Amino acid sequence: MSTTFLRAPSLITQLNREWATLAGRAIDCGAPGRHSGAELLAMIRQTSGCDQDALLHLLLRLGRDGNAAADRVLLQALIPAAQRIAQRVRGLDDLERADRAGYAIGAAWESIRTYRMHLEVRVMANLTMNMLRFLAPEPSANERLIAARTITVTDQFLETVSAAWAPEPTPEAELANLLAWAVGRRILERAEVALLIKASLGEQTHAAIAAEMGLSLEGLRSRLTRIRRRLSTAAQTEYLAA
Structure with a gap:
């Protein structure tokens, strides 16, 4: 006699099923009025720049005030990025695909719940980078020592990659x-990634970061330039061709 084992649906599948029942529910957004979850998600994906920042920051504020539906819209907006990031983070390589996505969803929740509310611009970029920070935690002292032995690109590449929001x-x-x-x-x-994120998206000035690291301002800028150059070269020769 054979035995059949039923596999539980993945977290992503469960969330998407849940969203199908929640998407039509109206959410009171204050001054902007009432909108369904589906409408808000579409607005996030169709807007960019200041308009998108204002909408995302509004949902974050509503979530902090106890509006679970606003948090859920934000999570749904982050799910595609979480799925892609989960497949790239080396630290999750030993996990099954569904488990990796589950970890990334957890990182998305953490990114939403711990968002620093004084950051009102580039909100989607900050949320996404925070997910990566949770999935790739701070390096050890030894890793920092190795990172110090680095070699220096214009800001053009990262500015191009992190330009205005596009749906897909x-x-x-x-x-x-x-x-x-x-x-x-x-x-x-x-x-190096942590330093790049900190210098590009964090609230600290380059002078403060340099002082914290025991570097001159010029030394910090040189280190950032070297990191960007290596990333730019690899992106153009390997990543885009993959």
Whole structure:
């Protein structure tokens, strides 16, 4: 007699099924009025720049005030990026595909719940980069030592990749994918990615970061330029051709 084992649906599948029942529910957004979850998700994907930042920040504020539906819209907006990032982070390689996606969804929740509310611009980029930070945590002292032995590109490449939001694929998700790929291929160390994110998206000035690291401002800028050059070269010769 054979025995049949039923596999539980993946977290992504469960969330998408849940969203199918929640998407039509109206959410009170205050001044902008009431909108369904599906309408808000479409607005996130169809807007960019200041308009998108304002909408995302509004949903984050509503979530902090206890509006679980607003948080759920944000999570649904981050699911595609979470799925892509999950396949790129080397630290999750030993896990099954569904489990990797589950970890990435957890990182998306953490990114939403811990978002620093004073950051009101490039909100989607910040949310996406925070997901990557949770999935690739701070490096050890030894990793930082290795990262210090680096070699220096214009800001043009990263500015191009992290430009305005486009529905599919999003620049923010592409940038996160690229950084995760660079770590996985050992083109960049985690410490270098962390520094790049901190200098590009964090609230600290370059002068403050340099002082924290015991570098001159010019030394920090040179290090960032070297990291960007290696990333740019690898992206153009390997990543885009993959």
